[in-house]
Amino acid sequence: MNVGILTGGGDCPGLNPAIRGVVRRSIESYDYNILGIKNGWDGVIKGDFEPLTLSSVSGIIHRGGTILGTSRRNPLKKEEDMNKVKENLKKFDIDVLVAIGGDDTLSVANALWEMQMPCVGIPKTIDNDLSGTDYTFGFDTAVSIATDAIDRLHTTAESHHRVMVIELMGRHTGWIAVFAGLAGGADCILIPEVPFFIKDVIGLINKRKSRGKNFSIVVVAEGAKPEETDDYITQNDRVDDFGHKILGGIGELVSNLIEKESGIETRFTKLGHIQRGGTPTAFDRVLATRLGVAAADLINEKKFGYMVALRSNKIISVPINEALSLKRVDMELYDIAKVFFG
Ligand code: F6P
Numbered sequence: 001m002n003v004g005i006l007t008g009g010g011d012c013p014g015l016n017p018a019i020r021g022v023v024r025r026s027i028e029s030y031d032y033n034i035l036g037i038k039n040g041w042d043g044v045i046k047g048d049f050e051p052l053t054l055s056s057v058s059g060i061i062h063r064g065g066t067i068l069g070t071s072r073r074n075p076l077k078k079e080e081d082m083n084k085v086k087e088n089l090k091k092f093d094i095d096v097l098v099a100i101g102g103d104d105t106l107s108v109a110n111a112l113w114e115m116q117m118p119c120v121g122i123p124k125t126i127d128n129d130l131s132g133t134d135y136t137f138g139f140d141t142a143v144s145i146a147t148d149a150i151d152r153l154h155t156t157a158e159s160h161h162r163v164m165v166i167e168l169m170g171r172h173t174g175w176i177a178v179f180a181g182l183a184g185g186a187d188c189i190l191i192p193e194v195p196f197f198i199k200d201v202i203g204l205i206n207k208r209k210s211r212g213k214n215f216s217i218v219v220v221a222e223g224a225k226p227e228e229t230d231d232y233i234t235q236n237d238r239v240d241d242f243g244h245k246i247l248g249g250i251g252e253l254v255s256n257l258i259e260k261e262s263g264i265e266t267r268f269t270k271l272g273h274i275q276r277g278g279t280p281t282a283f284d285r286v287l288a289t290r291l292g293v294a295a296a297d298l299i300n301e302k303k304f305g306y307m308v309a310l311r312s313n314k315i316i317s318v319p320i321n322e323a324l325s326l327k328r329v330d331m332e333l334y335d336i337a338k339v340f341f342g
Contacts, residue, residue: 001030001032001033001095001096001299002032002033002035002092002093002094002095002096003022003026003032003033003034003035003094003095003096003097003098003296003299004034004035004036004037004044004049004089004092004094004096004097004098005019005022005023005034005035005036005037005052005068005097005098005100006036006037006040006041006043006044006068006097006098006099006100006101006105007019007040007066007068007069007070007100007101007105007124008040008041008070008071008072008073008099008100008101008104008105008108009040009070009072009101009102009104009105009124009125010070010072010102010125010126010276011064011065011066011070011276012124012125012126012136012137012138012141012142012276013064013065013126013137013138013141013142013276013277013278013279013280013281013284014124014137014138014141014280014284014285014287014288015065015066015068015070015100015124015138015288016057016060016061016063016064016065016066016067016280016288017060017061017137017280017284017285017288017289017292018100018122018124018137018288018289018291018292018295019036019052019057019060019066019067019068019100019292020057020060020061020289020292021288021289021290021291021292021293021295021296022034022098022122022292022293022295022296023052023053023054023056023057023292024054024057024292024293025292025293025296025297026296026299027053027054028054029296029300030296030299030300032296032299033051034051034052034053035049035050035051035052035092035094036049036050036051036052036056036067036068037049037068038050038068038069039068039069039070039071039073040069040070040071040072040073040101040105041071041073041074041075041081041085041105041108042071042073043068043069043071044075044084044085044088044089045073045075045081045084045085045088046084046088047084047088047091047092049088049092061285061289062279062280062285063279064141064276064277064278064279064280065277071241072104072240072241072242073241074104074108074241074242075108076107076108076111077241085112086115086117089117095118096118096119096120096299096304097109097112097117097118097119097120098119098120098121098122098295098299099119099120099121099122100121100122100124101121101122101123101124101125102123102124102125102127102129102130102136103125103129103130103323103324103326104242106121106123106130106307106320106323106324107324109121109320110305110320110321110324113304113305113320118302118304118305119304119305119320120295120298120299120303120304120306120307120308121295121306121307121308121320121323122291122292122295122307122308123136123291123307123308123309123323124136124137124138124288125138125139126138126139126141126142126169126176126275126276127139127169127170127171127172127173127175127176128173128175128176128327129170129171129172129173129175129326129327129328130323130324130327131322131323131324131325131326131327132307132309132318132322132323132327133307133309133310133311133318133323134309134310134311134312134313135287135310137280137284137287137288137291138276138280138284139175139176139179139284140280140281140283140284140287141278141279141280141281141284142169142176142180142275142276143176143179143180143183144281145271145274145275145278146166146168146176146177146179146180146184146271146275147179147180147183147184149166149180149269149271149274150166150180150181150183150184150185150186150217150219151184153166153217153269154184154185154217157215157216157217158215160215160265161214161215161265162215162264162265162266162267163205163215163216163217163218163255163258163259163262163264163265163266163267164215164216164217164218164266164267164268164269165218165220165251165252165254165255165258165266165267165268165269166217166218166219166220166251166268166269166270166271167220167221167222167248167250167251167252167268167269167270167271168180168219168220168221168222168271168275169221169222169271169272169275169276170191170192170221170222170223171192171222171223171244171247172192172223172326172328173191173192173193173221173223173326173327173328173329174189174190174191174192174193174194174221174223174224174329174334175329176221176275177189177190177191177219177220177221177224178191178329178333178334178337180219181219181337182333182336182337182340184217184219185217185340186217186218186219186337186340186341187204187205187208187216187217187218187340187341187342188201188204188205188216188217188218188219188341188342189218189219189220189221189334189337189341190218190219190220190221190224190250190254191221191223191224191329191334192221192223192224192225193328193329193331193334194334195224195225195226195227195229196224196225196226196227197226197227198226198254198257198258198261199261201218201254201258202258202261202262203342204216204341204342205218205258205262205264205342206262207342208342218254218255218258220250220251220254222247222248222250222251223247223250224250224254225250232245232247232250233249233250233253234246234247234248234249235248235249248270248272251268251269251270252268252270254268255267255268256268287310290310290315291308291309291310291315294308294315294317295308298317303317305319305320306318306319306320307319307320307322307323309323
């Protein structure tokens with residue numbers, strides 16, 4: 001059996017442990033041949049395949065990023081790209097494809113499965129916004145990095161009596177912002193799920209002031225929107241290959257408005273790709289490893305068109321198309337975070 005494996009979309013800590021899990025289980029338990037595909041769907045289109053052996057995945061469990069490389073190339077955009085995908089999967093004799101990715105990458109795997117190409121999915125994204133799974137790997141690492149950043153902003157905010165605004169990743173959902181904000185003791189958390197009024201943010205800062213607290217921490221997810229705006233706040237009109245706007249700018253806007261309308265000195269930090277880089281946490285390494293091993297088991301069971309997932313701390317499998325809908329922040333959790341606002 002020849003198994004192809006790729007990582008697509010934004011990278012995240014845990015991809016290497018997941019690849020290692022698939023390869024080790026596939027070779028040691030099932031004697032499959034594994035072909036690593038470079039740079040996501042771009043590598044399938046270009047035929048950029050290389051054998052993966054036990055030694056290729058040795059010593060990678062602690063490494064961030066992905067040894068296979070990744071891209072946001074979307075073959076569904078052009079018929080000729082999709083034809084190349086089908087041609088190369090045939091040419092390299094791929095019996096099953098393992099796609100490790102978020103909703104974009106998995107949507108291509110699902111389309112291939114609908115065309116009878118056996119595919120198995122492994123969910124990943126720091127945003128934790130995929131339905132079908134309780135958590136995606138990468139999220140825990142991103143939350144740890146963001147919490148550490150909030151802790152650091154706290155001490156300087158307190159010393160200077162300033163408001164500190166920190167913009168975190170989270171295009172459609174505010175999972176990272178809510179978890180890191182709760183853990184870091186944020187005084188206000190703005191998320192895409194709940195449009196906001198700047199006067200309410202300033203109200204919370206003033207409430208703290210009236211309690212003698214002359215500094216505040218405001219956490220903003222990059223996809224958060226003011227109540228009066230329908231579209232994302234961005235610095236320019238750039239989009240990626242899947243047509244998503246490149247986000248960033250809402251934190252700076254919130255920071256400027258706070259300073260202008262409250263008169264309190266305010267500073268702004270955008271954590272950006274630091275959240276996606278570096279060593280995965282132990283939680284992400286273990287989750288990614290479990291999912292990787294389970295994906296090889298799914299192939300053995302011939303359960304194609306499915307994705308491995310975490311539910312109530314057990315690894316299960318769900319149809320890939322179930323993962324494609326968005327998992328928004330649990331409002332009960334956001335209500336808990338709100339207890340500590342202001
Ligand atoms: O992977 C999802 C994500 O982390 C989003 O939160 C963010 O908007 C996007 O990636 C940024 O991706 P890129 O690496 O393409 O700038």
